[in-house]
Amino acid sequence: MREHWDLEDGISFLNHGSFGATPRAVLESQSALRRRMELEPVRFFRDELEALAESARGELGRFVGAHPADLAFVPNATTGVNAVVRSLPLQTRDEILITDHGYNACSNAARFAAARAGATVVTARIPFPLDDEDQIVAGILEAVSARTRLAVIDHVTSPTALIFPIRRIVTALAEAGIDTLVDGAHAPGMLDLDIEAIGAAYYTGNCHKWMCAPKGAAFLHVRPDRQDGIVPTTISHGANSSRSDVSKFRLLFDWTGTHDPSPYLSIPAAIATVDSMVDLGWAQVMQRNGELARSARDLLVETLGIPNPAPDRLLGSMAAVPLPDDGDPSSTDGGQPLRDQLLRDYHIEVPVPAWPAWPNRLLRISAHLYNQPDEYERLTRALQEIGISGD
Ligand SMILES: Cc1ncc(COP(=O)(O)O)c(C=O)c1O
Structure with a gap:
Protein backbone atom coordinates (compact mmCIF):
# COMPACT_ATOMS: atom_id res chain seq x y z
CA MET A 1 0.00 0.00 0.00
CA ARG A 2 2.79 2.37 0.88
CA GLU A 3 3.65 2.88 -2.78
CA HIS A 4 0.45 4.97 -3.08
CA TRP A 5 1.96 7.57 -0.74
CA ASP A 6 5.09 9.71 -1.09
CA LEU A 7 6.17 8.97 2.48
CA GLU A 8 9.94 9.08 2.95
CA ASP A 9 11.66 5.71 2.68
CA GLY A 10 13.11 4.42 5.91
CA ILE A 11 10.70 6.20 8.26
CA SER A 12 7.94 4.34 10.08
CA PHE A 13 5.22 6.95 9.95
CA LEU A 14 2.98 6.11 12.91
CA ASN A 15 1.40 9.56 13.22
CA HIS A 16 -1.30 9.82 10.59
CA GLY A 17 -3.45 11.45 13.27
CA SER A 18 -1.65 14.79 13.46
CA PHE A 19 -1.71 16.02 9.87
CA GLY A 20 -2.82 13.05 7.76
CA ALA A 21 -0.88 11.93 4.69
CA THR A 22 -2.26 12.23 1.18
CA PRO A 23 -1.88 9.56 -1.54
CA ARG A 24 -0.06 10.61 -4.70
CA ALA A 25 -3.13 10.10 -6.90
CA VAL A 26 -5.11 12.60 -4.81
CA LEU A 27 -2.29 15.15 -5.01
CA GLU A 28 -2.18 14.68 -8.79
CA THR A 273 -8.83 6.85 -4.33
CA VAL A 274 -8.80 5.32 -0.85
CA ASP A 275 -11.98 3.38 -1.61
CA SER A 276 -10.26 1.72 -4.57
CA MET A 277 -7.22 0.60 -2.57
CA VAL A 278 -8.98 -2.41 -0.99
CA ASP A 279 -11.59 -4.79 -2.37
CA LEU A 280 -14.45 -3.73 -0.11
CA GLY A 281 -13.75 -0.02 -0.04
CA TRP A 282 -14.05 2.34 2.90
CA ALA A 283 -15.79 -0.07 5.28
CA GLN A 284 -12.80 -2.37 4.96
CA VAL A 285 -10.33 0.53 5.29
CA MET A 286 -11.88 1.57 8.61
CA GLN A 287 -12.09 -1.98 9.92
CA ARG A 288 -8.53 -2.84 8.89
CA ASN A 289 -7.06 0.33 10.40
CA GLY A 290 -8.98 -0.21 13.64
CA GLU A 291 -7.80 -3.81 13.93
CA LEU A 292 -4.20 -2.81 13.26
CA ALA A 293 -4.31 -0.01 15.86
CA ARG A 294 -5.82 -2.35 18.48
CA SER A 295 -3.33 -5.14 17.88
CA ALA A 296 -0.48 -2.62 18.01
CA ARG A 297 -1.85 -1.33 21.31
CA ASP A 298 -2.02 -4.92 22.64
CA LEU A 299 1.59 -5.51 21.64
CA LEU A 300 2.71 -2.32 23.40
CA VAL A 301 0.88 -2.93 26.67
CA GLU A 302 1.82 -6.63 26.85
CA THR A 303 5.47 -6.20 25.94
CA LEU A 304 6.09 -3.10 28.02
CA GLY A 305 3.98 -4.28 30.98
CA ILE A 306 1.82 -1.14 31.08
CA PRO A 307 -1.91 -0.90 31.79
CA ASN A 308 -4.38 -1.31 28.93
CA PRO A 309 -6.07 2.09 29.28
CA ALA A 310 -9.37 1.65 27.40
CA PRO A 311 -11.73 -1.04 26.10
CA ASP A 312 -11.41 -1.96 22.43
CA ARG A 313 -14.82 -0.57 21.53
CA LEU A 314 -13.62 2.98 22.36
CA LEU A 315 -10.77 2.77 19.84
CA GLY A 316 -10.71 3.56 16.14
CA SER A 317 -7.60 3.92 13.99
CA MET A 318 -5.52 5.34 16.86
CA ALA A 319 -4.64 4.21 20.35
CA ALA A 320 -2.89 5.96 23.23
CA VAL A 321 -1.03 4.19 26.00
CA PRO A 322 0.24 5.68 29.25
CA LEU A 323 4.01 5.41 29.54
CA PRO A 324 5.56 4.77 32.92
CA ASP A 325 7.25 7.64 34.71
CA ASP A 326 10.91 7.80 33.66
CA GLY A 327 11.80 10.25 36.40
CA ASP A 328 12.79 12.90 33.83
CA PRO A 329 10.73 16.05 34.46
CA SER A 330 11.41 17.34 30.91
CA SER A 331 9.61 14.35 29.41
CA THR A 332 6.28 15.46 30.86
CA ASP A 333 6.57 18.72 28.94
CA GLY A 334 4.95 17.57 25.73
CA GLY A 335 6.98 14.39 25.64
CA GLN A 336 9.21 15.93 22.99
CA PRO A 337 12.50 14.33 24.08
CA LEU A 338 11.11 10.83 23.51
CA ARG A 339 9.47 11.73 20.19
CA ASP A 340 12.71 13.33 19.02
CA GLN A 341 14.78 10.36 20.15
CA LEU A 342 12.52 7.86 18.37
CA LEU A 343 12.76 9.82 15.13
CA ARG A 344 16.49 10.52 15.35
CA ASP A 345 17.74 7.15 16.52
CA TYR A 346 15.05 4.75 15.26
CA HIS A 347 13.41 6.60 12.32
CA ILE A 348 9.98 6.24 13.87
CA GLU A 349 7.57 9.20 13.81
CA VAL A 350 5.14 8.80 16.71
CA PRO A 351 3.68 11.46 19.03
CA VAL A 352 4.14 11.57 22.78
CA PRO A 353 1.25 13.93 23.51
CA ALA A 354 1.04 16.36 26.36
CA TRP A 355 -2.00 15.59 28.42
CA PRO A 356 -1.96 17.44 31.70
CA ALA A 357 -4.36 15.09 33.43
CA TRP A 358 -1.89 12.19 33.12
CA PRO A 359 1.16 12.86 35.26
CA ASN A 360 3.59 11.06 32.97
CA ARG A 361 3.52 10.63 29.19
CA LEU A 362 1.15 9.15 26.67
CA LEU A 363 2.26 7.54 23.45
CA ARG A 364 -0.24 7.60 20.57
CA ILE A 365 -0.09 5.31 17.59
CA SER A 366 -2.01 5.67 14.34
CA ALA A 367 -2.76 3.06 11.69
CA HIS A 368 -3.62 3.79 8.06
CA LEU A 369 -3.38 1.62 4.97
CA TYR A 370 0.33 2.25 4.46
CA ASN A 371 1.17 0.91 7.95
CA GLN A 372 2.15 -2.70 8.65
CA PRO A 373 2.36 -4.73 11.90
CA ASP A 374 6.17 -4.91 11.82
CA GLU A 375 6.35 -1.12 12.26
CA TYR A 376 4.75 -1.39 15.70
CA GLU A 377 7.08 -4.29 16.53
CA ARG A 378 10.01 -1.99 15.73
CA LEU A 379 8.47 0.71 17.91
CA THR A 380 8.03 -1.72 20.78
CA ARG A 381 11.63 -2.94 20.48
CA ALA A 382 12.87 0.67 20.37
CA LEU A 383 10.95 1.53 23.55
CA GLN A 384 12.39 -1.55 25.26
CA GLU A 385 15.89 -0.56 24.19
CA ILE A 386 15.35 2.95 25.54
CA GLY A 387 14.39 1.31 28.82
CA ILE A 388 10.67 2.03 28.92
CA SER A 389 8.94 -0.63 30.96
CA GLY A 390 6.09 -0.74 33.40
CA ASP A 391 7.59 -3.62 35.37
C1 LIG B 1 -9.55 16.69 18.27
C2 LIG B 1 -8.91 17.66 17.35
N1 LIG B 1 -9.54 18.81 17.08
C3 LIG B 1 -9.02 19.72 16.25
C4 LIG B 1 -7.83 19.49 15.63
C5 LIG B 1 -7.29 20.57 14.75
O1 LIG B 1 -7.24 20.19 13.44
P1 LIG B 1 -6.80 21.30 12.40
O2 LIG B 1 -5.41 21.69 12.76
O3 LIG B 1 -6.91 20.63 11.09
O4 LIG B 1 -7.74 22.43 12.57
C6 LIG B 1 -7.11 18.33 15.88
C7 LIG B 1 -5.82 18.10 15.22
O5 LIG B 1 -5.11 17.16 15.46
C8 LIG B 1 -7.67 17.39 16.76
O6 LIG B 1 -7.03 16.26 17.06
Whole structure:
Protein backbone atom coordinates (compact mmCIF):
# COMPACT_ATOMS: atom_id res chain seq x y z
CA MET A 1 0.00 0.00 0.00
CA ARG A 2 2.79 2.37 0.88
CA GLU A 3 3.65 2.88 -2.78
CA HIS A 4 0.45 4.97 -3.08
CA TRP A 5 1.96 7.57 -0.74
CA ASP A 6 5.09 9.71 -1.09
CA LEU A 7 6.17 8.97 2.48
CA GLU A 8 9.94 9.08 2.95
CA ASP A 9 11.66 5.71 2.68
CA GLY A 10 13.11 4.42 5.91
CA ILE A 11 10.70 6.20 8.26
CA SER A 12 7.94 4.34 10.08
CA PHE A 13 5.22 6.95 9.95
CA LEU A 14 2.98 6.11 12.91
CA ASN A 15 1.40 9.56 13.22
CA HIS A 16 -1.30 9.82 10.59
CA GLY A 17 -3.45 11.45 13.27
CA SER A 18 -1.65 14.79 13.46
CA PHE A 19 -1.71 16.02 9.87
CA GLY A 20 -2.82 13.05 7.76
CA ALA A 21 -0.88 11.93 4.69
CA THR A 22 -2.26 12.23 1.18
CA PRO A 23 -1.88 9.56 -1.54
CA ARG A 24 -0.06 10.61 -4.70
CA ALA A 25 -3.13 10.10 -6.90
CA VAL A 26 -5.11 12.60 -4.81
CA LEU A 27 -2.29 15.15 -5.01
CA GLU A 28 -2.18 14.68 -8.79
CA SER A 29 -5.89 15.30 -9.00
CA GLN A 30 -5.41 18.44 -6.88
CA SER A 31 -2.62 19.59 -9.23
CA ALA A 32 -4.95 19.15 -12.20
CA LEU A 33 -7.52 21.35 -10.47
CA ARG A 34 -4.89 23.99 -9.79
CA ARG A 35 -3.80 23.93 -13.43
CA ARG A 36 -7.42 24.40 -14.45
CA MET A 37 -7.69 27.35 -12.04
CA GLU A 38 -4.56 29.00 -13.43
CA LEU A 39 -5.53 28.47 -17.10
CA GLU A 40 -8.14 31.18 -16.76
CA PRO A 41 -8.51 32.29 -13.14
CA VAL A 42 -11.53 34.54 -13.67
CA ARG A 43 -13.47 31.88 -15.57
CA PHE A 44 -12.56 29.35 -12.88
CA PHE A 45 -13.71 31.45 -9.92
CA ARG A 46 -16.69 33.14 -11.56
CA ASP A 47 -18.08 30.40 -13.82
CA GLU A 48 -16.79 27.04 -12.66
CA LEU A 49 -16.13 27.01 -8.93
CA GLU A 50 -19.71 26.92 -7.72
CA ALA A 51 -20.60 23.77 -9.68
CA LEU A 52 -17.35 22.06 -8.69
CA ALA A 53 -17.96 22.90 -5.04
CA GLU A 54 -21.56 21.64 -5.24
CA SER A 55 -20.41 18.34 -6.59
CA ALA A 56 -17.70 17.98 -3.91
CA ARG A 57 -20.23 18.95 -1.22
CA GLY A 58 -22.69 16.34 -2.48
CA GLU A 59 -20.11 13.57 -2.28
CA LEU A 60 -18.94 14.73 1.13
CA GLY A 61 -22.54 14.82 2.35
CA ARG A 62 -23.07 11.20 1.28
CA PHE A 63 -19.82 10.17 2.96
CA VAL A 64 -20.54 11.81 6.34
CA GLY A 65 -24.34 11.46 6.42
CA ALA A 66 -25.30 15.12 6.05
CA HIS A 67 -27.47 17.21 3.76
CA PRO A 68 -25.12 19.26 1.53
CA ALA A 69 -27.11 22.46 2.16
CA ASP A 70 -26.01 22.30 5.80
CA LEU A 71 -22.32 21.79 5.04
CA ALA A 72 -19.83 24.63 4.72
CA PHE A 73 -16.27 24.06 3.63
CA VAL A 74 -13.67 25.43 6.02
CA PRO A 75 -9.88 24.99 5.84
CA ASN A 76 -9.65 23.01 9.07
CA ALA A 77 -11.56 21.97 12.18
CA THR A 78 -9.99 24.77 14.22
CA THR A 79 -11.67 27.26 11.89
CA GLY A 80 -14.98 25.40 12.23
CA VAL A 81 -14.83 25.56 16.02
CA ASN A 82 -13.86 29.24 15.94
CA ALA A 83 -16.75 30.13 13.65
CA VAL A 84 -19.27 28.63 16.06
CA VAL A 85 -17.93 29.80 19.42
CA ARG A 86 -17.24 33.31 18.12
CA SER A 87 -20.73 33.59 16.60
CA LEU A 88 -22.72 32.72 19.70
CA PRO A 89 -24.23 35.62 21.65
CA LEU A 90 -22.74 34.68 25.00
CA GLN A 91 -23.72 36.62 28.11
CA THR A 92 -21.76 37.41 31.25
CA ARG A 93 -21.57 34.34 33.50
CA ASP A 94 -22.65 31.94 30.75
CA GLU A 95 -20.59 28.77 30.65
CA ILE A 96 -19.00 26.82 27.80
CA LEU A 97 -18.32 23.23 28.74
CA ILE A 98 -15.17 21.55 27.40
CA THR A 99 -13.39 18.37 28.53
CA ASP A 100 -9.87 17.68 29.70
CA HIS A 101 -9.44 15.38 26.66
CA GLY A 102 -10.10 18.30 24.29
CA TYR A 103 -7.71 19.66 21.67
CA ASN A 104 -5.79 22.65 23.01
CA ALA A 105 -6.39 24.91 19.98
CA CYS A 106 -10.15 24.39 20.15
CA SER A 107 -10.27 24.79 23.93
CA ASN A 108 -8.40 28.08 23.40
CA ALA A 109 -11.08 29.21 20.93
CA ALA A 110 -13.73 28.50 23.58
CA ARG A 111 -11.69 30.39 26.20
CA PHE A 112 -11.26 33.36 23.87
CA ALA A 113 -14.96 33.60 23.03
CA ALA A 114 -15.92 33.18 26.68
CA ALA A 115 -13.44 35.76 27.98
CA ARG A 116 -14.68 38.36 25.47
CA ALA A 117 -18.23 38.01 26.78
CA GLY A 118 -17.37 37.73 30.48
CA ALA A 119 -18.44 34.09 30.31
CA THR A 120 -16.44 31.18 31.71
CA VAL A 121 -15.16 27.84 30.49
CA VAL A 122 -15.85 24.80 32.66
CA THR A 123 -13.68 21.73 32.11
CA ALA A 124 -15.28 18.33 32.60
CA ARG A 125 -12.86 15.75 34.04
CA ILE A 126 -12.92 12.36 32.37
CA PRO A 127 -10.68 9.61 33.67
CA PHE A 128 -7.96 7.93 31.61
CA PRO A 129 -7.32 5.00 31.87
CA LEU A 130 -11.03 4.17 31.92
CA ASP A 131 -13.27 1.10 31.83
CA ASP A 132 -16.34 2.15 29.90
CA GLU A 133 -18.20 4.93 28.14
CA ASP A 134 -20.49 5.59 31.12
CA GLN A 135 -17.54 7.33 32.78
CA ILE A 136 -17.30 9.70 29.81
CA VAL A 137 -21.00 10.58 29.83
CA ALA A 138 -21.02 10.95 33.62
CA GLY A 139 -17.94 13.22 33.62
CA ILE A 140 -19.57 15.53 31.10
CA LEU A 141 -22.97 15.65 32.78
CA GLU A 142 -21.40 16.37 36.17
CA ALA A 143 -19.90 19.56 34.72
CA VAL A 144 -23.26 20.86 33.43
CA SER A 145 -24.92 23.75 35.24
CA ALA A 146 -27.93 25.98 34.66
CA ARG A 147 -25.53 28.42 32.98
CA THR A 148 -24.11 26.00 30.38
CA ARG A 149 -24.79 27.45 26.93
CA LEU A 150 -22.67 25.18 24.75
CA ALA A 151 -20.63 22.01 25.11
CA VAL A 152 -17.58 21.51 22.88
CA ILE A 153 -17.02 17.76 22.81
CA ASP A 154 -14.59 15.70 20.74
CA HIS A 155 -15.88 12.77 18.75
CA VAL A 156 -12.43 11.15 18.78
CA THR A 157 -10.04 12.69 21.30
CA SER A 158 -6.56 13.76 20.29
CA PRO A 159 -4.20 12.97 23.20
CA THR A 160 -6.08 9.93 24.51
CA ALA A 161 -7.42 8.64 21.13
CA LEU A 162 -10.83 7.65 22.54
CA ILE A 163 -14.08 7.46 20.59
CA PHE A 164 -16.56 9.30 22.76
CA PRO A 165 -20.18 7.98 22.68
CA ILE A 166 -21.16 11.14 20.90
CA ARG A 167 -24.78 10.35 20.14
CA ARG A 168 -25.48 9.58 23.79
CA ILE A 169 -23.67 12.74 24.89
CA VAL A 170 -25.46 14.99 22.39
CA THR A 171 -28.85 13.52 23.37
CA ALA A 172 -28.22 13.81 27.12
CA LEU A 173 -27.05 17.42 26.76
CA ALA A 174 -30.01 18.29 24.51
CA GLU A 175 -32.35 16.93 27.21
CA ALA A 176 -30.74 19.47 29.54
CA GLY A 177 -31.33 22.19 26.90
CA ILE A 178 -27.67 22.42 25.89
CA ASP A 179 -26.36 22.51 22.32
CA THR A 180 -23.22 20.57 21.42
CA LEU A 181 -20.45 21.56 19.06
CA VAL A 182 -18.81 18.26 18.11
CA ASP A 183 -15.13 18.50 17.30
CA GLY A 184 -15.00 15.62 14.86
CA ALA A 185 -11.51 16.42 13.55
CA HIS A 186 -10.58 12.72 13.48
CA ALA A 187 -13.92 11.10 12.72
CA PRO A 188 -14.41 11.32 8.91
CA GLY A 189 -12.61 8.36 7.36
CA MET A 190 -11.99 6.72 10.74
CA LEU A 191 -15.64 6.06 11.68
CA ASP A 192 -18.73 5.31 9.65
CA LEU A 193 -20.24 8.73 10.18
CA ASP A 194 -23.89 9.73 10.22
CA ILE A 195 -23.91 13.37 11.23
CA GLU A 196 -27.67 13.80 10.95
CA ALA A 197 -28.27 10.80 13.19
CA ILE A 198 -25.91 12.28 15.80
CA GLY A 199 -28.15 15.32 15.77
CA ALA A 200 -25.69 17.88 17.17
CA ALA A 201 -26.38 21.57 16.58
CA TYR A 202 -22.83 21.91 15.20
CA TYR A 203 -20.33 19.35 13.89
CA THR A 204 -16.95 20.13 12.40
CA GLY A 205 -14.65 17.55 10.83
CA ASN A 206 -11.39 17.32 8.91
CA CYS A 207 -11.11 15.65 5.53
CA HIS A 208 -7.32 16.06 5.52
CA LYS A 209 -6.79 13.53 8.29
CA TRP A 210 -8.33 10.05 7.90
CA MET A 211 -10.06 10.69 4.55
CA CYS A 212 -6.63 11.54 3.10
CA ALA A 213 -7.75 14.70 1.29
CA PRO A 214 -5.12 17.41 0.75
CA LYS A 215 -4.37 19.69 3.70
CA GLY A 216 -6.90 22.48 4.03
CA ALA A 217 -10.04 20.36 3.47
CA ALA A 218 -12.59 20.38 6.30
CA PHE A 219 -16.24 21.13 6.91
CA LEU A 220 -18.65 22.69 9.36
CA HIS A 221 -22.14 21.21 9.58
CA VAL A 222 -24.78 23.39 11.19
CA ARG A 223 -28.27 22.04 11.83
CA PRO A 224 -30.82 24.10 9.88
CA ASP A 225 -32.46 25.45 13.06
CA ARG A 226 -29.11 26.84 14.25
CA GLN A 227 -27.79 28.35 11.01
CA ASP A 228 -29.07 31.87 11.66
CA GLY A 229 -26.32 33.94 13.18
CA ILE A 230 -23.48 31.43 12.67
CA VAL A 231 -20.93 33.33 10.61
CA PRO A 232 -17.42 32.59 9.38
CA THR A 233 -14.51 34.36 11.06
CA THR A 234 -14.12 36.35 7.82
CA ILE A 235 -17.09 38.39 6.55
CA SER A 236 -17.10 38.84 2.78
CA HIS A 237 -19.49 39.32 -0.16
CA GLY A 238 -22.13 36.94 1.18
CA ALA A 239 -23.14 39.42 3.90
CA ASN A 240 -25.09 41.63 1.50
CA SER A 241 -25.68 39.24 -1.38
CA SER A 242 -29.12 39.53 -2.93
CA ARG A 243 -29.19 35.87 -3.97
CA SER A 244 -32.21 34.01 -2.68
CA ASP A 245 -31.47 30.57 -4.10
CA VAL A 246 -28.84 29.84 -1.44
CA SER A 247 -29.18 30.19 2.35
CA LYS A 248 -27.49 33.07 4.16
CA PHE A 249 -25.41 30.50 6.04
CA ARG A 250 -24.03 29.14 2.78
CA LEU A 251 -23.59 32.55 1.14
CA LEU A 252 -21.49 33.66 4.10
CA PHE A 253 -19.32 30.54 4.24
CA ASP A 254 -18.99 29.86 0.51
CA TRP A 255 -16.86 32.90 -0.13
CA THR A 256 -14.44 34.19 2.52
CA GLY A 257 -12.06 35.93 0.13
CA THR A 258 -9.72 34.61 -2.52
CA HIS A 259 -8.22 31.28 -1.53
CA ASP A 260 -7.12 28.02 -3.12
CA PRO A 261 -10.22 25.80 -3.17
CA SER A 262 -8.35 22.77 -4.52
CA PRO A 263 -8.11 20.98 -1.14
CA TYR A 264 -11.86 20.72 -0.68
CA LEU A 265 -12.51 20.21 -4.39
CA SER A 266 -10.22 17.16 -4.09
CA ILE A 267 -12.47 15.48 -1.50
CA PRO A 268 -14.21 13.32 -4.15
CA ALA A 269 -10.79 12.17 -5.43
CA ALA A 270 -9.75 11.27 -1.88
CA ILE A 271 -12.95 9.30 -1.28
CA ALA A 272 -12.57 7.40 -4.57
CA THR A 273 -8.83 6.85 -4.33
CA VAL A 274 -8.80 5.32 -0.85
CA ASP A 275 -11.98 3.38 -1.61
CA SER A 276 -10.26 1.72 -4.57
CA MET A 277 -7.22 0.60 -2.57
CA VAL A 278 -8.98 -2.41 -0.99
CA ASP A 279 -11.59 -4.79 -2.37
CA LEU A 280 -14.45 -3.73 -0.11
CA GLY A 281 -13.75 -0.02 -0.04
CA TRP A 282 -14.05 2.34 2.90
CA ALA A 283 -15.79 -0.07 5.28
CA GLN A 284 -12.80 -2.37 4.96
CA VAL A 285 -10.33 0.53 5.29
CA MET A 286 -11.88 1.57 8.61
CA GLN A 287 -12.09 -1.98 9.92
CA ARG A 288 -8.53 -2.84 8.89
CA ASN A 289 -7.06 0.33 10.40
CA GLY A 290 -8.98 -0.21 13.64
CA GLU A 291 -7.80 -3.81 13.93
CA LEU A 292 -4.20 -2.81 13.26
CA ALA A 293 -4.31 -0.01 15.86
CA ARG A 294 -5.82 -2.35 18.48
CA SER A 295 -3.33 -5.14 17.88
CA ALA A 296 -0.48 -2.62 18.01
CA ARG A 297 -1.85 -1.33 21.31
CA ASP A 298 -2.02 -4.92 22.64
CA LEU A 299 1.59 -5.51 21.64
CA LEU A 300 2.71 -2.32 23.40
CA VAL A 301 0.88 -2.93 26.67
CA GLU A 302 1.82 -6.63 26.85
CA THR A 303 5.47 -6.20 25.94
CA LEU A 304 6.09 -3.10 28.02
CA GLY A 305 3.98 -4.28 30.98
CA ILE A 306 1.82 -1.14 31.08
CA PRO A 307 -1.91 -0.90 31.79
CA ASN A 308 -4.38 -1.31 28.93
CA PRO A 309 -6.07 2.09 29.28
CA ALA A 310 -9.37 1.65 27.40
CA PRO A 311 -11.73 -1.04 26.10
CA ASP A 312 -11.41 -1.96 22.43
CA ARG A 313 -14.82 -0.57 21.53
CA LEU A 314 -13.62 2.98 22.36
CA LEU A 315 -10.77 2.77 19.84
CA GLY A 316 -10.71 3.56 16.14
CA SER A 317 -7.60 3.92 13.99
CA MET A 318 -5.52 5.34 16.86
CA ALA A 319 -4.64 4.21 20.35
CA ALA A 320 -2.89 5.96 23.23
CA VAL A 321 -1.03 4.19 26.00
CA PRO A 322 0.24 5.68 29.25
CA LEU A 323 4.01 5.41 29.54
CA PRO A 324 5.56 4.77 32.92
CA ASP A 325 7.25 7.64 34.71
CA ASP A 326 10.91 7.80 33.66
CA GLY A 327 11.80 10.25 36.40
CA ASP A 328 12.79 12.90 33.83
CA PRO A 329 10.73 16.05 34.46
CA SER A 330 11.41 17.34 30.91
CA SER A 331 9.61 14.35 29.41
CA THR A 332 6.28 15.46 30.86
CA ASP A 333 6.57 18.72 28.94
CA GLY A 334 4.95 17.57 25.73
CA GLY A 335 6.98 14.39 25.64
CA GLN A 336 9.21 15.93 22.99
CA PRO A 337 12.50 14.33 24.08
CA LEU A 338 11.11 10.83 23.51
CA ARG A 339 9.47 11.73 20.19
CA ASP A 340 12.71 13.33 19.02
CA GLN A 341 14.78 10.36 20.15
CA LEU A 342 12.52 7.86 18.37
CA LEU A 343 12.76 9.82 15.13
CA ARG A 344 16.49 10.52 15.35
CA ASP A 345 17.74 7.15 16.52
CA TYR A 346 15.05 4.75 15.26
CA HIS A 347 13.41 6.60 12.32
CA ILE A 348 9.98 6.24 13.87
CA GLU A 349 7.57 9.20 13.81
CA VAL A 350 5.14 8.80 16.71
CA PRO A 351 3.68 11.46 19.03
CA VAL A 352 4.14 11.57 22.78
CA PRO A 353 1.25 13.93 23.51
CA ALA A 354 1.04 16.36 26.36
CA TRP A 355 -2.00 15.59 28.42
CA PRO A 356 -1.96 17.44 31.70
CA ALA A 357 -4.36 15.09 33.43
CA TRP A 358 -1.89 12.19 33.12
CA PRO A 359 1.16 12.86 35.26
CA ASN A 360 3.59 11.06 32.97
CA ARG A 361 3.52 10.63 29.19
CA LEU A 362 1.15 9.15 26.67
CA LEU A 363 2.26 7.54 23.45
CA ARG A 364 -0.24 7.60 20.57
CA ILE A 365 -0.09 5.31 17.59
CA SER A 366 -2.01 5.67 14.34
CA ALA A 367 -2.76 3.06 11.69
CA HIS A 368 -3.62 3.79 8.06
CA LEU A 369 -3.38 1.62 4.97
CA TYR A 370 0.33 2.25 4.46
CA ASN A 371 1.17 0.91 7.95
CA GLN A 372 2.15 -2.70 8.65
CA PRO A 373 2.36 -4.73 11.90
CA ASP A 374 6.17 -4.91 11.82
CA GLU A 375 6.35 -1.12 12.26
CA TYR A 376 4.75 -1.39 15.70
CA GLU A 377 7.08 -4.29 16.53
CA ARG A 378 10.01 -1.99 15.73
CA LEU A 379 8.47 0.71 17.91
CA THR A 380 8.03 -1.72 20.78
CA ARG A 381 11.63 -2.94 20.48
CA ALA A 382 12.87 0.67 20.37
CA LEU A 383 10.95 1.53 23.55
CA GLN A 384 12.39 -1.55 25.26
CA GLU A 385 15.89 -0.56 24.19
CA ILE A 386 15.35 2.95 25.54
CA GLY A 387 14.39 1.31 28.82
CA ILE A 388 10.67 2.03 28.92
CA SER A 389 8.94 -0.63 30.96
CA GLY A 390 6.09 -0.74 33.40
CA ASP A 391 7.59 -3.62 35.37
C1 LIG B 1 -9.55 16.69 18.27
C2 LIG B 1 -8.91 17.66 17.35
N1 LIG B 1 -9.54 18.81 17.08
C3 LIG B 1 -9.02 19.72 16.25
C4 LIG B 1 -7.83 19.49 15.63
C5 LIG B 1 -7.29 20.57 14.75
O1 LIG B 1 -7.24 20.19 13.44
P1 LIG B 1 -6.80 21.30 12.40
O2 LIG B 1 -5.41 21.69 12.76
O3 LIG B 1 -6.91 20.63 11.09
O4 LIG B 1 -7.74 22.43 12.57
C6 LIG B 1 -7.11 18.33 15.88
C7 LIG B 1 -5.82 18.10 15.22
O5 LIG B 1 -5.11 17.16 15.46
C8 LIG B 1 -7.67 17.39 16.76
O6 LIG B 1 -7.03 16.26 17.06
